[in-house]
Amino acid sequence: MYTTASLKPIQLDLPVAFVEALQARFGEQYSDNRSVLEQHGRDESPFASMPPNGVVFARDTADVQDAMRLCTQYRVPLIPYGVGSSVEGQILAVHGGLSLDLSQMNRILDIHTEDMTVTVQPGVTREQLNHELRDQGFFFPIDPGANATLGGMASTSASGTTAVRYGTMRENVLALQAVDTTGELVHTGTRANKTSAGYDLTHLLVGSEGTLAVFTEITLRIHPLPEAIMAATCSFPDIESAVRSVIEIIQAGIPIARSELIDAYTVHMVNQYSKIGLAEKPLLLLEFHGSPTGVLEQVEQVQEIAAQHGGSDFEWASTPEARTRLWTARHHAHFAGLANHPGTRSVTTDICVPISRLAEAVTITVKKADESGIPYYLVGHVGDGNFHMGYLVHPDDPDQLARAEALNHDLVHMALDMQGTCTGEHGIGLHKIDFLVNEAGPGSIAMMRAIKKALDPLNILNPGKVLAYEPLRDTGL
Missing domain, CATH: 3.30.465.10 (Uridine Diphospho-n-acetylenolpyruvylglucosamine Reductase; domain 3)
Known part of the structure; x- marks a missing residue:
């Protein structure tokens, strides 16, 4: 299994003729400057930096085609790159190669x-x-x-x-x-x-x-754009009550647009980071889209359901500025966690389970995290059964890393036992390759490998992601 501690990148030298061909074709669009390589060798995952050997900044489709042809001709890995916000190591150059930066193709x-x-x-x-x-x-x-x-x-x-x-x-x-x-x-x-x-x-x-x-x-x-939008926050006595409220809201057929869970300690960190005065209890952050009449009807139904589960401290935000303030705070939960625990990186999970098992999954996960002593943040798109644990670890502390990996392992296998998935939205990347095998089974993995070999016979494209790394193949092409 690739873990944050065990994976060691292998840097390969680029063929001289390949570099010369890149320089001739791309000129200033090609860079092997150390700072540029480092930028393209790190994402939001807890893995150490794995820089490529070179970077091409594509400006149009012809650039992508020519970069691909050169990588195929010289058997060099090619890793597509956007802005580096992935959290599972998708853009890391595990075995070196060329990073193809697509950020300038922005029309x-x-x-x-x-x-x-x-x-x-x-x-x-x-x-x-x-x-x-x-x-x-x-x-x-x-x-x-x-x-x-x-x-x-x-x-x-x-x-x-x-x-x-x-x-x-x-x-x-x-x-x-x-x-x-x-x-x-x-x-x-x-x-x-x-x-x-x-x-x-x-x-x-x-x-x-x-x-x-x-x-x-x-x-x-x-x-x-919806005719009317309203956001709301609602506090609960415990996480299970908040999750059960969401389950009942979904089962009632209320077309809620967003339903986010934040645990009490994460609310505290968000308050510190974003200077926002939310009640420091388990919190649901909700949003409703529709006609003015429809939105009010949804709000009334949700408030009634939440009250039955101990929901209180309702606050409403109908102006764009107020809604933006709430959602910005939610989106900054990851950075709030890192800021409250300086020097840490986040081992981030994103399991998704059938919504009927969600309250059980969240309760078990929080209990194990509390027992471990590792600081964490918890946020969840609980309306569709998906939640995130961000275990905040010091990358130079092998014991803490090992405990976080063990928690992640247990969390994923709990989700699989509940007929859920190891990843609701972050993807497999490097970190979840073994979990994909556990989830999909050998038959499905064999089919994925067959597709990969058919479409990428030399294993040029982002090798080592999704499926376990195999060396570049020489097919005589």
Whole structure:
């Protein structure tokens, strides 16, 4: 198993002819400056820095094609890079190679409000897209917290706080343009709302974490801005009461847009970090979308259910400024944890279980974390059964790392025993490769390997992610 302590990167020297070819083709778009390499060798995971040997800053599709062709020709790993916000080591150069930075491919290509679709380059961030859509009365709802690129979000099938209402990236990507390992363009899907045409290549590539192709265009669903939006906070005497309230809200069919759980200590850290005066008890942070009448009806129903479970201290936020203040504090929970425990990094989990088992899963997880003595933060998209534990550990403390890994192991296997998943939204990356084997089983892993070998016969694309690393293959191509 790859753990934060056991994985040691192996740096390979790039062939001189390869570097010369990169310099000739890309000029100033190619860099092997140490600071640039370090930037592209670290994400938000607890792994140590694993920098690539070089970085190419792609500006258009032709750049991606040529970089791919050169990597295939010289048998050099290629790792797609957005903004480095992944938390499972997806962008780390485990065996060196070339980081392909797509952040400069950041144009919004087409907006079709009448069809409620948009086509973007992979370097467009979700905040950039929503800024462009706002004046046209639309928005893109997927919100993982970080201002990630849409290419990165598609590659991990990201979701976040609004998934309970709007789904994940998998439900919101309609079509892709991608570059395969030969440098050829592949087009999958259409702007139509549905299709029965052949294999579903779009949703094979979504969530593949850069191991099968590199996205160059993404067509997404967009949604009309709700006529009315209201956010609320509600405190509870304990975590189980908060979770059971959410379960009942979902089972009642109330179309809540966001439902986030924050435990009492995390609320305390968020208060310290964001200077926000939330009651330091287990907290639900809720949001409602719809017509003014519909939103008020949802609010009344939710307040009644929450009160039955001891919910109190309701506070409402209907203005954009007030809502932004609440959600910014929630999104800063990760950074609040790190700031309250200087020098630590977060071993972050994202299990998802059937909602009927959610209260049990959260209660068991918190009990074990408290017994371990390791500081943590807990946040959860509890409306869809997904929650995060961030175990805050000092990376140079092997005992603490080992205990955090043991907690993570137990947490994942509890989720699998409950017929849940090891990852609701962060993806497999490096850290969950063994967990994927446990979850999917040998037959499914064999099928994934067959797909990988068919589409990437030389194992060029992001090797060592999702599936256990295998050396570059020489097929005689």
